[in-house]
Amino acid sequence: MLNNEYLKRVYAQVEQRDGDQPEFKQAVREVFETLEPVIEMHPEYEANGILERFVEPERVVKFRVPWVDDSGKVQVNRGYRIQFNSAIGPYKGGLRFHPTVTESVIKFLGFEQILKNSLTTLPMGGGKGGSDFDPKGKSDAEVMRFCQSFMTELQRHIGQFTDVPAGDINVGGREIGYLFGQYKRIRDEYSGVLTGKGLEFGGSLARTEATGYGLCYYTQEALRVLRNDSFEGKTVVISGSGNVAIFATEKAQELGAKVVTASDSNGYVYDPEGIKLDIVKDIKLGHRGRIKEYADRVPGAEYHEGCAGVWSVPCDIALPCATQNELDGEAAKTLVANGCTVVCEGANMPSTPEAIETYQANGVLYGPAKAANAGGVAVSGLEMSQNSYRLAWTFEETDAKLKSIMETIVADSLAAAKEYGVDGDLMAGANIAGFTKVANAMVAQGVC
Structure with a gap:
């Protein structure tokens, strides 16, 4: 209110x-x-x-993206780049390729990015971009042609000291590679204008893992400080099966938890024995398959149509890692009724206002996305530093910096809450x- x-x-x-x-x-x-x-x-x-x-926003860029599909037909999508606030550094934020992308979605993401980037302590302003293009079902050649057309316009508005995009939903290493190649081709310069690049051309070790690992470092630190607790022995429900979900699962398992779910836009799988991450990686990173395949390959695992049902699975900790507003008030009530006491967000704004009210009314430890999933942009910022220095840190060095940043976010959030009378x-x-x-x-x- x-x-x-x-x-x-x-x-x-x-x-x-x-x-x-x-x-x-x-x-x-x-x-x-x-x-x-x-x-x-x-x-x-x-x-x-x-x-x-x-x-x-300081600037809203909206443009058409014409490209030719494999049958020779011209397709047209909309492209966006919203440069929201540069008070503390150049605009920084991902590109999302998904049919649900609208100006409202990009604006909310850019607005959240201002605060997220500020929390990392790194000098980065807030921005976001993307398109309503859907890479799913497209050939590599079609994705390349789209990315080249998209960058042909975007390159006018970005630069390593102006605006440094990264990946987001459906923009992974393949897409970043095509985008970077087109930028270099048009501008005739080799710079750190994009993050999430391949290791062969300026990328950072630990960037792929960063959002998921960072989410777990944040959750572990919040549990330690506020509950004198940890992931050890906990049952965890995770939504999604992209990079964030996969590497949140990996780190939660390393920290002693049992992760029992994974999902995609069609449905979710429940494995009471704990998710076999090598199989999820093969399905999603190996051949871009559907999560239903997991149940076909793992005895005892169940597949359920409809991704929202994942929140009906009993757990101690829930980590929503799919998309905005995936967890509503009723789902939050179900989580609480089933014993969930911790919700930390790996996706951007995955909880509706009604869900957040439910967490707060029931004493759930709630880590908001702008803090809990800041690990991705934090390591993007570290990639920018490495590009500027023309050097590369080891995985262990980068991961240690990431862990320190996420722990600092917890400390700074709690210090600010105490200072302004909302302790904890x-x-x-x-x-x-x-x-x-x-x-x-x-x-x-x-x-x-």
């Missing part, structure tokens, strides 16, 4: 201007509902129009810690 007049006025402006953008409005309201003590304590934010500027609230603390750093930079830089 919004009580502060300044917060109410700016949110009303968002509703008026962006009433057709539900995901963006949801993201803004969730942050605003935690900022009241900050706004009360810092009248200079209102005097400098910080909130009005904070919710308005990881969500409010993350919003406050991320926001105040950016807001103070905006005040210092004047009206721009």
Whole structure:
């Protein structure tokens, strides 16, 4: 609920201007509902129009992406790059290729990215981009032609000191490679303009694992500090079966947990003996198959149509790693009724407002996405550093830096929560810690 007049006025402006953008409005309201003590304590934010500027992107780029499919037919998709805030560094954020991509989706992701990047302590602003193109079912040649067309326009708006995109849903090593090759071809320069690159051409060890590993480092640290507990002996439900879910599963298993689920857009598998990760990797990373295949290959595993049903599986810890708003109020109530006491988010905004209310009303340890899944962009930032230095760190060096960053995010979130009177609230603390750093930079830089 919004009580502060300044917060109410700016949110009303968002509703008026962006009433057709539900995901963006949801993201803004969730942050605003935690900022009241900050706004009360810092009248200079209102005097400098910080909130009005904070919710308005610095630049919105929207463009057509024409490409030719294997049958010779011309296809046209929409491309986006939203450069939201550069107060603390060049714009940084992934590219998402998925049929559900709209301006609202990209804006909510970019808005969240401002705070996420701030929390990493690295000098990166917030941005996001993508297209409604769907790589699934496309040949490598079709994906290459699309990526080349997409980059032909995008290259006008990015650069290693301006805006550094990375991958997101459906944008992995293959897509980043095609995008980087086209950028290099057009601009005739070899720079760290994209992260998530292959190791052969400037990528960082541990980048593929970073979001999933970082999610578990964050969860483990939050459990240690707030519950004097750990992953050891816990049953974990994970949604998704992409990079985030796969490597969250890997790290949770290393930390002593039993992960019992994996899912994709068609359904989920439940393996009471614990997910066999080598089989999931073969299905998803080896030949881009469907998760249903797991049940065909593993005796005792069950496949269920409909991915939302994954939240009916009893667990101690839930790690949603699929997509936005995948976990609603009813699913959250089911999780709580089945004994779940920890929810930390690997996907971006996977919990609806009703789900978050359920967590908070029932004392669930809740780690919001902007903090819990910041590991991916953190290692992207480390990749930028390695590119600038023209060197490469070992996996162990990068992983140690990632672990330290995620533990620092927990500490900074809890410190901010305590300072502003919401002790122990990881969500409010993350919003406050991320926001105040950016807001103070905006005040210092004047009206721009």
